[in-house]
Amino acid sequence: MTETKVASYLDLLEPIASGIIADNAIDVDQNGTYPRAAIEALGKAGLLGLISSTEVGGMGEGHRAAALVVERIARECATTGMVICMHYAATAVIEAHGSREVREAIAAGKHLSTLAFSEAGSRSHFWAPVSTATQYNGGAHLDAMKSWATGAGQVDSYVWSSKPMTAEGASTIWLVPAKADGLSVVAPFNGLGMRGNYSSPVKAEGVYIENAAMLGADGGGFDIMMGVVLPYFQLMNAAVSLGIMEAATTKTAAHAGATKYQHLGSSLADMPTVRAYIARMRIKTDMVRGLLLDTFTALESGRVDGMLRVLEIKAAAGETATEVTDLAMRVCGGAAFRKEVGVERHFRDARAATVMAPTTDALYDFIGKAVCGLPLFG
Numbered sequence: 001m002t003e004t005k006v007a008s009y010l011d012l013l014e015p016i017a018s019g020i021i022a023d024n025a026i027d028v029d030q031n032g033t034y035p036r037a038a039i040e041a042l043g044k045a046g047l048l049g050l051i052s053s054t055e056v057g058g059m060g061e062g063h064r065a066a067a068l069v070v071e072r073i074a075r076e077c078a079t080t081g082m083v084i085c086m087h088y089a090a091t092a093v094i095e096a097h098g099s100r101e102v103r104e105a106i107a108a109g110k111h112l113s114t115l116a117f118s119e120a121g122s123r124s125h126f127w128a129p130v131s132t133a134t135q136y137n138g139g140a141h142l143d144a145m146k147s148w149a150t151g152a153g154q155v156d157s158y159v160w161s162s163k164p165m166t167a168e169g170a171s172t173i174w175l176v177p178a179k180a181d182g183l184s185v186v187a188p189f190n191g192l193g194m195r196g197n198y199s200s201p202v203k204a205e206g207v208y209i210e211n212a213a214m215l216g217a218d219g220g221g222f223d224i225m226m227g228v229v230l231p232y233f234q235l236m237n238a239a240v241s242l243g244i245m246e247a248a249t250t251k252t253a254a255h256a257g258a259t260k261y262q263h264l265g266s267s268l269a270d271m272p273t274v275r276a277y278i279a280r281m282r283i284k285t286d287m288v289r290g291l292l293l294d295t296f297t298a299l300e301s302g303r304v305d306g307m308l309r310v311l312e313i314k315a316a317a318g319e320t321a322t323e324v325t326d327l328a329m330r331v332c333g334g335a336a337f338r339k340e341v342g343v344e345r346h347f348r349d350a351r352a353a354t355v356m357a358p359t360t361d362a363l364y365d366f367i368g369k370a371v372c373g374l375p376l377f378g
């Protein structure tokens, strides 16, 4: 990967990020608006096909590019960053196992996808779906209560997990068209943060799907989740957290410099305590960036600790983002408690990473097992 290539996708993104995504961020947050205009702009710029193969018209990029793009978007609007994170995570599976037709549509910016893994039955344990795929008329009937799917009712397809149809194994993955009969969005999304991400429950009642919609082998879902989805998702989710931290740190420093105590003739930044908090925010943000860059390198060079880094990065970034945005709220004071500084949006958005599966606490368990030489599952 050359410097020129890095420049080309980030250059394409920059006017969209600093334009439509930044302009719409408040509306997305305050009114829970789905970032449709941003998605259309990203599609027209070819960025929905960032990780699609050049063979189908995509940009042929990988983990590093996906995370850098998502981070730049999340600096302006974490909701839009999350929508694109889910689209790229789903695209990675479709690229590996999907039809050429859908792959071309994604590369052309005409198809948006997402993951529908989490279920009411197995909650954050996405690797163990309890929903079913029952053989029917040369295909399958899907029945499920999916608990969260970003972009529910807004996307073109769901990369969907179920129990295997007939094979052994924990799961099978399908590509389910959003317009399939029997599929319904159960309730509108009304969350603390990521307010426009439409992560609603989706119900499937006897949804008929052809066998050709199976992504990979029956029973092969676990390997796809861990081998294809996990690295992309972990890196991009961390990138959302990093974008949030960058935005909160920048806004906090600007507020501290510009806010005056007239009676003292000084600013907030003139107080050593305030400067020390801002220094901690900067250090924590830079530490996460360093770990993210090292995770790219570990994966790209096939380092033995690559998977450990992948597990670490989302936990590290997610938890650090909650600390950094907490400091932003403290430093910016009452002005932060209201919406005028803009950091309370980042504070709320940062809370999602901790509970998004694999949750931080599940990751601590996995990382602890890996470090102690124990099997991750079982």
Ligand SMILES: Cc1cc2nc3c(=O)[nH]c(=O)nc-3n(C[C@H](O)[C@H](O)[C@H](O)COP(=O)(O)OP(=O)(O)OC[C@H]3O[C@@H](n4cnc5c(N)ncnc54)[C@H](O)[C@@H]3O)c2cc1C
Pocket: 086, 114, 115, 116, 117, 118, 119, 122, 123, 124, 125, 126, 147, 148, 149, 150, 151, 193, 194, 197, 199, 352, 355, 356, 357, 358, 359, 360, 361, 362, 365
């Ligand atoms: C903004 C947002 C967008 C989302 N988008 C999607 C999406 O597009 N697709 C999708 O499939 N899902 C999505 N999710 C769902 C997400 O991935 C989780 O499945 C969901 O947040 C888990 O919530 P829960 O209440 O079911 O968790 P629970 O499983 O009930 O967890 C409750 C608590 O128990 C802890 N816990 C659970 N297991 C363990 C363990 N093994 N060790 C230690 N602690 C544990 C958790 O860390 C958590 O603190 C999204 C979630 C959010 C917040």
